[in-house]
Amino acid sequence: MDARDVSRALTRIAHEILERNKGASNLLLLGIPSRGVPLAQRIAAKIASVEGHDVEVGSLDVTMYRDDLRMKPARALMRTDIPSDGIDGKVVVLVDDVLFSGRTIRAALDAMNDLGRPQAVRLAVLVDRGHRELPIRADFVGKNLPTSLVEKVSVHLAEFDDEDAVLISGTSADDAPSREEESR
Amino acid sequence: MKKHLLSAGDLSRDDAELILTTAEELRSLADRPIKKLPALRGRTIVNLFFEDSTRTRISFEAAAKRLSADVINFSAKGSSLSKGESLKDTALTLEAMGADAVVVRHWASGAPHLLANAGWSKSSVVNAGDGTHEHPTQALLDAFTMWRHLGNLDGRRVAIVGDVLHSRVARSNALLLRTLGAEVTLVAPPTLLPYGVDGWGVETSYDLDGVLPKADVVMMLRVQRERMNAAFFPTVREYSRRYGLDGRRMANLQDHTIVMHPGPMIRGMEITADVADSDRSVIVEQVTNGVAVRMAVLYLLLGGSEPALSKNAEGDE
Secondary structure, three states, X not given: OOHHHHHHHHHHHHHHHHHHHXXXXXXXXXXXXXXXXXXXXXXXXXXXXXXXXXXXXXXXXXXXXXXXXXXXXXOOOOOOEOOOOOOOOOEEEEEEEEEOOOHHHHHHHHHHHOOOOOOEEEEEEEEEOOOOOOOOXXXXXXXXXXXXXXXXXXXXXXXXXXXXXXXXXXXXXXXXXXXXXXXX | OOOOEOOHHHOOHHHHHHHXXXXXXXXXXXXXXXXXXXXXXXXXXEEEEOOOOOHHHHHHHHHHXXXXXXXXXXXXXXXXXXXXXXHHHHHHHHHHOOOOEEEEEEOOOXXXXXXXXXXXXXXXXXXEEEOOOEOHHHHHHHHHHHHHHHOOOOOOEEEEEOOOOOOHHHXXXXXXXHHOOOEEEEEOOHHHOOOOHHHHOOEEEOOHHHHHHHOOEEEEOOOOHHHOOOOOOOOHHHHHHHHOEOHHHHOOOOOOOEEEOOOOOOEOOOEOHHHHOOOOEOHHHHHHHHHHHHHHHXXXXXXXXXXXXXXXXXXXX
């Protein structure tokens, strides 16, 4: 996926969120750091341009809720930014770059449990690469990208990497990142 | 840092900044409905206090509990420590109970170091104040408070005033603030400056009024009369006239300068009530920040399979 594909996918996600929610009222977009946060902001900007008023955006760090916390050296925390009136009663849309095992989303659901009780929680991801290890699915998907487990999907965003792109690398013999959009 | 936090001097700049940024994230927990994170679930932290303390012990206890650790409080009074049990036997007992970390406050300088390095136990040791030596988490919370008010500490001037000789807070602050790029001036009567202070890499002065107008931070220290075994100054009145912070002196400070005190403070001795209660005073905020900083330290030491902080050459794992 190149920059235009990413932008089109986010535009479609924004419209799907609005359609599902019947408007932008009561919405809160929570990005999961690091790359989910700018994605949430971009979706919010697109929603704002369609609906004409801003939607709330925040970020939710799930580091302390991860099930592999004890398996690696202690990790630095990322930003958690929740609106001052909390998440109670809102429709929260979690935003992340890649949906893979589903463990990050499980951690996010646990983290939210300590923050309040949303009316509903939905999930938007730029890329769904399959290989779920938990019963979790996305409500809004930018692109389904069937991959093999040896491949690595990396999402580049202008906020971090000076470009927008989704890259797959590590396909069988050649280790160099290939510019292939799809590996199907 | 390594497995233990024994001295503020063991922290590299990266370590210290990691602790401060982690503390900044954890500070927001105080505003949430459920003040609890699961990071240390199932870990056991022992508060081993050989010396009286309310602030530090409660602060460590709150920090550990907010991270879901199990906390065991062990104080010298009312335990077998008062029956003459040695530090070694206490350490072996704690090891047998499966403590993951021991937070130790001891009247003898170096006791935490012994506990960490003698091979008696495998747990992490956090120094919560040893004699007149060090109090690294106090320095971290002081630096955190300054950082929140002043931003980057590079080139900032910090005046530490009062009983430097008996102050573990002053020593830890001097070490840490230098790592973070601040310029530290110790202000005290000649009798209350420690021997060997020239090697700390800080300025010293006997003249408070000369130092105050340039300072960005003024940190007042308590006169530790319980540790004094000689006459270090003629009278309390003379001490507070020359080295106390009162309203007149406060008027000479720059507009952004903050006034700090590690507590417990003696109003009327090193600081007057109007200064302690003024807008410049961040003394109450220091206590709030203490919990966040101690959470950050405990999380970074115990949260993962190994500490997050860089190991230094003389690592003792």
